[in-house]
Protein backbone atom coordinates (compact mmCIF):
# COMPACT_ATOMS: atom_id res chain seq x y z
CA UNK A 1 0.00 0.00 0.00
CA UNK A 2 2.70 2.35 0.95
CA UNK A 3 4.60 1.50 -2.25
CA UNK A 4 1.48 2.11 -4.38
CA UNK A 5 0.93 5.46 -2.78
CA UNK A 6 4.49 6.29 -3.53
CA UNK A 7 4.05 5.42 -7.25
CA UNK A 8 0.77 7.30 -7.46
CA UNK A 9 2.43 10.29 -5.99
CA UNK A 10 5.43 10.19 -8.31
CA UNK A 11 3.17 9.67 -11.35
CA UNK A 12 1.18 12.72 -10.40
CA UNK A 13 4.39 14.67 -9.93
CA UNK A 14 5.62 13.61 -13.41
CA UNK A 15 2.37 14.75 -15.02
CA UNK A 16 2.58 18.04 -13.16
CA UNK A 17 6.12 18.63 -14.40
CA UNK A 18 5.04 17.91 -18.00
CA UNK A 19 2.11 20.32 -17.70
CA UNK A 20 4.12 23.03 -16.04
CA UNK A 21 7.33 22.54 -18.03
CA UNK A 22 6.69 25.43 -20.46
CA UNK A 23 5.81 27.65 -17.50
CA UNK A 24 8.99 26.67 -15.60
CA UNK A 25 11.22 27.28 -18.65
CA UNK A 26 9.43 30.57 -19.33
CA UNK A 27 9.99 31.86 -15.81
CA UNK A 28 13.66 30.77 -15.93
CA UNK A 29 14.13 32.88 -19.08
CA UNK A 30 12.23 35.76 -17.53
CA UNK A 31 14.38 35.80 -14.37
CA UNK A 32 17.58 35.55 -16.45
CA UNK A 33 16.43 38.50 -18.54
CA UNK A 34 15.57 40.53 -15.41
CA UNK A 35 19.00 39.64 -13.96
CA UNK A 36 20.82 40.82 -17.08
CA UNK A 37 18.66 43.95 -17.20
CA UNK A 38 19.45 44.82 -13.59
CA UNK A 39 23.13 44.12 -14.22
CA UNK A 40 23.10 46.64 -17.06
CA UNK A 41 21.26 49.22 -15.00
CA UNK A 42 23.39 49.06 -11.82
CA UNK A 43 27.12 49.48 -12.49
CA UNK A 44 29.43 46.65 -11.52
CA UNK A 45 31.51 47.42 -8.42
CA UNK A 46 34.55 47.31 -10.72
CA UNK A 47 33.40 50.37 -12.67
CA UNK A 48 34.55 53.54 -10.94
CA UNK A 49 33.87 57.18 -11.70
CA UNK A 50 35.89 59.91 -10.02
CA UNK A 51 35.73 63.68 -10.08
CA UNK A 52 38.83 65.47 -8.78
CA UNK A 53 38.33 69.16 -8.13
CA UNK A 54 40.00 71.81 -6.00
CA UNK A 55 42.09 74.97 -5.83
CA UNK A 56 45.09 75.92 -8.01
CA UNK A 57 48.25 73.81 -7.62
CA UNK A 58 46.56 71.69 -4.95
CA UNK A 59 47.68 68.40 -6.50
CA UNK A 60 44.77 67.35 -8.75
CA UNK A 61 47.00 66.31 -11.65
CA UNK A 62 49.45 64.65 -9.26
CA UNK A 63 46.62 62.48 -7.93
CA UNK A 64 45.24 61.69 -11.41
CA UNK A 65 48.76 60.72 -12.50
CA UNK A 66 49.02 58.28 -9.61
CA UNK A 67 45.61 56.75 -10.33
CA UNK A 68 46.28 56.39 -14.07
CA UNK A 69 50.02 55.68 -13.98
CA UNK A 70 50.83 58.81 -16.00
CA UNK A 71 53.23 61.71 -15.54
CA UNK A 72 51.56 64.85 -16.84
CA UNK A 73 52.87 68.09 -15.37
CA UNK A 74 52.30 71.85 -15.31
CA UNK A 75 49.17 73.89 -14.68
CA UNK A 76 46.11 72.27 -16.25
CA UNK A 77 43.45 73.87 -18.34
CA UNK A 78 40.98 71.13 -19.22
CA UNK A 79 42.14 67.65 -20.13
CA UNK A 80 39.82 64.82 -21.04
CA UNK A 81 40.36 61.55 -19.25
CA UNK A 82 38.80 58.97 -21.56
CA UNK A 83 37.24 55.85 -20.04
CA UNK A 84 39.83 53.11 -19.67
CA UNK A 85 40.81 49.98 -17.81
CA UNK A 86 43.47 50.03 -15.13
CA UNK A 87 45.08 47.35 -12.96
CA UNK A 88 45.07 47.70 -9.18
CA UNK A 89 45.95 45.03 -6.66
CA UNK A 90 45.80 42.29 -9.33
CA UNK A 91 42.28 43.34 -10.41
CA UNK A 92 41.09 45.17 -13.51
CA UNK A 93 38.89 48.20 -12.99
CA UNK A 94 37.09 50.33 -15.53
CA UNK A 95 37.41 54.06 -14.97
CA UNK A 96 34.55 56.16 -16.30
CA UNK A 97 35.28 59.12 -18.55
CA UNK A 98 36.28 62.19 -16.53
CA UNK A 99 38.30 65.42 -16.81
CA UNK A 100 41.35 66.89 -15.16
CA UNK A 101 40.52 70.58 -14.83
CA UNK A 102 42.54 73.53 -13.60
CA UNK A 103 41.97 75.07 -10.19
CA UNK A 104 40.96 78.58 -11.31
CA UNK A 105 37.57 80.05 -10.32
CA UNK A 106 36.38 79.97 -13.93
CA UNK A 107 36.18 76.16 -13.88
CA UNK A 108 33.76 76.09 -10.96
CA UNK A 109 30.91 77.62 -12.93
CA UNK A 110 31.61 75.82 -16.18
CA UNK A 111 32.72 72.35 -15.08
CA UNK A 112 31.89 71.35 -11.48
CA UNK A 113 28.27 70.22 -11.91
CA UNK A 114 28.95 68.37 -15.14
CA UNK A 115 32.04 66.70 -13.70
CA UNK A 116 30.35 65.52 -10.51
CA UNK A 117 27.20 64.26 -12.25
CA UNK A 118 27.18 60.49 -12.62
CA UNK A 119 30.37 59.91 -10.63
CA UNK A 120 30.73 57.58 -7.66
CA UNK A 121 33.26 59.58 -5.70
CA UNK A 122 34.32 63.23 -5.53
CA UNK A 123 37.71 64.38 -4.25
CA UNK A 124 38.17 68.03 -3.36
CA UNK A 125 41.82 69.05 -2.91
CA UNK A 126 43.35 72.24 -1.53
CA UNK A 127 46.82 73.28 -0.43
CA UNK A 128 46.71 72.75 3.33
CA UNK A 129 50.10 74.34 3.90
CA UNK A 130 49.18 77.49 1.99
CA UNK A 131 45.95 77.79 3.92
CA UNK A 132 47.72 77.77 7.31
CA UNK A 133 49.72 80.86 6.36
CA UNK A 134 48.52 84.33 7.35
CA UNK A 135 49.83 86.15 4.27
CA UNK A 136 47.79 87.13 1.21
CA UNK A 137 48.28 83.67 -0.37
CA UNK A 138 46.95 81.99 2.75
CA UNK A 139 43.93 84.29 2.82
CA UNK A 140 43.26 83.66 -0.87
CA UNK A 141 43.41 79.89 -0.39
CA UNK A 142 41.06 80.16 2.61
CA UNK A 143 38.42 82.16 0.72
CA UNK A 144 38.76 79.86 -2.29
CA UNK A 145 38.22 76.75 -0.16
CA UNK A 146 35.25 78.23 1.70
CA UNK A 147 33.44 79.25 -1.48
CA UNK A 148 34.23 75.94 -3.23
CA UNK A 149 32.87 73.96 -0.27
CA UNK A 150 29.59 75.87 -0.57
CA UNK A 151 29.50 74.95 -4.25
CA UNK A 152 30.40 71.35 -3.44
CA UNK A 153 27.53 71.14 -0.96
CA UNK A 154 25.08 72.10 -3.75
CA UNK A 155 26.60 69.66 -6.23
CA UNK A 156 26.51 66.80 -3.73
CA UNK A 157 22.92 67.67 -2.87
CA UNK A 158 21.91 67.50 -6.53
CA UNK A 159 23.81 64.28 -7.24
CA UNK A 160 23.19 60.93 -5.59
CA UNK A 161 26.48 60.66 -3.71
CA UNK A 162 25.92 61.86 -0.13
CA UNK A 163 28.92 60.78 1.94
CA UNK A 164 30.88 59.65 -1.12
CA UNK A 165 33.52 62.38 -1.13
CA UNK A 166 36.80 63.39 0.46
CA UNK A 167 37.98 66.88 1.28
CA UNK A 168 41.77 66.67 1.34
CA UNK A 169 44.35 69.16 2.56
CA UNK A 170 47.55 68.46 0.59
CA UNK A 171 51.21 69.46 1.10
CA UNK A 172 51.14 67.86 4.57
CA UNK A 173 54.88 67.15 4.23
CA UNK A 174 55.55 70.89 4.52
CA UNK A 175 54.32 71.16 8.07
CA UNK A 176 53.84 67.69 9.57
CA UNK A 177 57.04 67.08 11.47
CA UNK A 178 55.89 63.94 13.22
CA UNK A 179 52.92 61.60 13.05
CA UNK A 180 51.69 62.85 16.42
CA UNK A 181 50.94 66.27 15.00
CA UNK A 182 48.57 64.93 12.30
CA UNK A 183 45.37 65.40 14.32
CA UNK A 184 46.51 68.79 15.66
CA UNK A 185 47.12 70.19 12.16
CA UNK A 186 43.95 68.61 10.84
CA UNK A 187 41.96 70.36 13.59
CA UNK A 188 43.74 73.65 12.99
CA UNK A 189 42.94 73.61 9.28
CA UNK A 190 39.36 72.52 9.95
CA UNK A 191 38.81 75.35 12.44
CA UNK A 192 40.41 77.93 10.18
CA UNK A 193 38.04 77.02 7.32
CA UNK A 194 35.08 76.90 9.69
CA UNK A 195 32.78 74.11 10.78
CA UNK A 196 29.77 75.55 8.94
CA UNK A 197 31.37 75.16 5.50
CA UNK A 198 31.93 71.44 6.01
CA UNK A 199 28.64 70.72 7.76
CA UNK A 200 26.63 72.08 4.82
CA UNK A 201 27.75 69.10 2.75
CA UNK A 202 25.23 66.27 2.95
CA UNK A 203 26.66 63.23 4.75
CA UNK A 204 29.83 65.01 5.96
CA UNK A 205 31.67 63.30 8.82
CA UNK A 206 34.98 64.85 9.88
CA UNK A 207 36.60 61.49 10.65
CA UNK A 208 35.57 59.92 7.35
CA UNK A 209 35.52 62.76 4.84
CA UNK A 210 38.34 65.11 5.85
CA UNK A 211 42.00 64.11 5.38
CA UNK A 212 45.51 65.54 5.40
CA UNK A 213 47.87 64.11 2.78
CA UNK A 214 51.40 64.37 1.40
CA UNK A 215 50.97 63.82 -2.34
CA UNK A 216 54.73 63.57 -2.89
CA UNK A 217 54.89 60.26 -1.03
CA UNK A 218 54.09 57.59 -3.68
CA UNK A 219 53.59 54.75 -1.20
CA UNK A 220 51.19 56.75 0.94
CA UNK A 221 49.25 57.86 -2.13
CA UNK A 222 49.01 54.34 -3.52
CA UNK A 223 47.71 53.19 -0.13
CA UNK A 224 45.13 55.99 -0.13
CA UNK A 225 44.01 55.21 -3.70
CA UNK A 226 43.81 51.45 -3.14
CA UNK A 227 41.94 51.59 0.14
CA UNK A 228 39.59 54.47 -0.53
CA UNK A 229 38.90 54.43 -4.25
CA UNK A 230 39.18 50.72 -5.08
CA UNK A 231 38.41 49.02 -1.75
CA UNK A 232 41.70 47.11 -1.85
CA UNK A 233 42.92 46.58 1.72
Ligand SMILES: Nc1nc2c(ncn2[C@@H]2O[C@H](COP(=O)(O)OP(=O)(O)OP(=O)(O)O)[C@@H](O)[C@H]2O)c(=O)[nH]1
Nearest residue numbers: 056057058059060061062075076102103171214215
Ligand atom coordinates in the same frame (compact mmCIF):
# COMPACT_ATOMS: atom_id res chain seq x y z
N1 LIG B 1 55.40 69.22 -1.25
C1 LIG B 1 54.29 68.86 -1.87
N2 LIG B 1 54.12 69.18 -3.18
C2 LIG B 1 52.97 68.80 -3.78
C3 LIG B 1 51.97 68.07 -3.10
N3 LIG B 1 50.95 67.86 -3.97
C4 LIG B 1 51.32 68.41 -5.14
N4 LIG B 1 52.52 68.98 -5.03
C5 LIG B 1 53.24 69.73 -6.05
O1 LIG B 1 52.48 70.89 -6.32
C6 LIG B 1 52.60 71.27 -7.69
C7 LIG B 1 51.21 71.39 -8.30
O2 LIG B 1 50.64 70.09 -8.38
P1 LIG B 1 49.57 69.73 -9.50
O3 LIG B 1 49.24 68.30 -9.34
O4 LIG B 1 50.01 70.19 -10.82
O5 LIG B 1 48.36 70.63 -8.99
P2 LIG B 1 46.97 70.88 -9.74
O6 LIG B 1 45.94 70.94 -8.67
O7 LIG B 1 46.77 69.92 -10.82
O8 LIG B 1 47.20 72.36 -10.32
P3 LIG B 1 46.36 73.13 -11.48
O9 LIG B 1 46.14 72.19 -12.60
O10 LIG B 1 47.24 74.28 -11.87
O11 LIG B 1 45.11 73.63 -10.83
C8 LIG B 1 53.47 70.19 -8.36
O12 LIG B 1 54.79 70.67 -8.40
C9 LIG B 1 53.36 69.01 -7.40
O13 LIG B 1 54.50 68.17 -7.42
C10 LIG B 1 52.19 67.73 -1.72
O14 LIG B 1 51.36 67.10 -1.04
N5 LIG B 1 53.37 68.15 -1.18
Ligand SMILES: [Mg+2]
Nearest residue numbers: 060061075076
Ligand atom coordinates in the same frame (compact mmCIF):
# COMPACT_ATOMS: atom_id res chain seq x y z
MG1 LIG C 1 46.44 70.18 -12.81
